[in-house]
Amino acid sequence: MYGNFFTGKTVWLTGASSGIGKALAVELSRAGAVLITTSRNAQQLEAMRAMLPFPEKCHIFPADLGDEQQVKAVAEEVKSRHSVDILFLNAGISQRSLAKDTPVDVDRKLMEVNFFSSVILSKSLLPDMLEKKSGHFAVISSVTGHIGAPFRSGYAASKHAIHGFFESLWAENANAGIDISIISPGYIHTNISVNALTADGTPQNSMDENTGKGMSPEEMAQKVLKGISKKKKEIYVGGKEILGIYLKRFIPALYYRIIRNYKKP
Ligand SMILES: NC(=O)c1ccc[n+]([C@@H]2O[C@H](COP(=O)([O-])OP(=O)(O)OC[C@H]3O[C@@H](n4cnc5c(N)ncnc54)[C@H](OP(=O)(O)O)[C@@H]3O)[C@@H](O)[C@H]2O)c1
Structure with a gap:
């Protein structure tokens, strides 16, 4: 399905313990990749x-990607033992709280896990990739990386930031053998809403209706890996909710009218 694109490649996959990351790990292993996996829960x-x-062919390097010191330490440890071909930044945490109720500490946590850990890991691996003249950053954003939505202010900010950073990184290094794929999923049936942070920083602990009806992570993983194997720079995957990306881009007035009355978390 992916030719031999992943065969023998070393892929460092974050957030491999659950949901999308777990499904990606299974599919990447089947495709012949050597896996380095990271999340908090060993x-x-x-x-x-x-x-x-x-x-x-799977190596485990646990770390809390919300802790800058741990992110830097795990990057050094991985680099000392492996030469990474694809950095797959999937680990992430969502949000279910209104901006007016949410202390900035919660926004910072979302930015640390979803954005700054990705910045630190990619900056750490980039010099080796430039030396090899090849390297691929695959990064999981979200439909919410393109549009704002209620209950998601800090999360949407962290995912929008992914696009700005990785598009710029690519523009600087595209002629030096560096590729990017930014993946924007819609609703995928995982524990993302169960683990989403509420205003007091604790998890919501319940499954949202839309997430529960979402695409299976296994189907999503296959679609995403197909896109990466074709070196697609942007991959949209999910149900009709991904139309939100096009709505905002091509008919912004309609997006603004719909989103102000959008009540579902
Ligand atoms: N599911 C969806 O509908 C959807 C839609 C759009 C985008 N996404 C994105 O898809 C990615 C994967 O999420 P998912 O849906 O698979 O949710 P999930 O089942 O909750 O998985 C999240 C993964 O991230 C890891 N993680 C969370 N905080 C971490 C931390 N501080 N340090 C290290 N690892 C951490 C978790 O592992 P530990 O708990 O072991 O640390 C877990 O492996 C996320 O970036 C999410 O924003 C999901």
């Missing part, structure tokens, strides 16, 4: 590894 990473077609 036990869940072990459980993920046990599901892989080639568990012996």
Whole structure:
């Protein structure tokens, strides 16, 4: 399905313990990639590894990507042992709270995990990739990386920031063998809404109706890896909600009219 694009490539995948990341890990393993996996929960990473077609080709480097020191330390550790071909930045955390109720500490946490960890890891790997004259940054954004929406102010900001940073990084290094793929999923059936932060910084602990009806992470993983293997710079994946991206781009007045009355979290 992906030719031999991933065969023998070393892919560092963050957020591999759950949802989209777990499905990507299974599919990447099947496609012959060597995996380096990171998230906070080492036990869940072990459980993920046990599901892989080639568990012996999966290495586990746990870290809290919301903690700058841990992000820098894990980057050094991985670099000392592996030469990464594809950095797949998938780890992330969502939000379910109104901006007026949300302390800035919660916004900062969303930015640290979703944005700054991606900046630190990519800056850490870029010099080696430039030396090899090849490297690919695959980054999970969201439909909310293109449009604002209620209950998502800090989350939407962190995902919008991904586009600005990685498009600029690519423009600076495109002629030096660096590729990017920015992936914007709509609703995917994972625990993203269960783990989403509320105004007091604790998880929502319940599944949103839209997320529960979303595309399976397995189907999404296949579509995304197909896009990456074709070196697509932007990949939109999900149901009709991804039309929101086009609505904002081509009929902005209609987007603004709809979104002000959008009540569902
Ligand atoms: N599902 C959707 O509808 C949807 C839509 C658009 C975008 N996305 C994006 O897709 C990505 C994957 O989310 P998902 O849907 O698979 O949700 P998920 O099931 O909640 O998985 C999130 C992953 O991120 C990891 N993570 C969270 N905080 C972390 C931290 N501080 N340090 C290290 N790892 C951390 C989690 O692992 P640990 O808990 O073990 O740390 C887990 O592996 C996210 O970037 C999300 O924003 C999802």
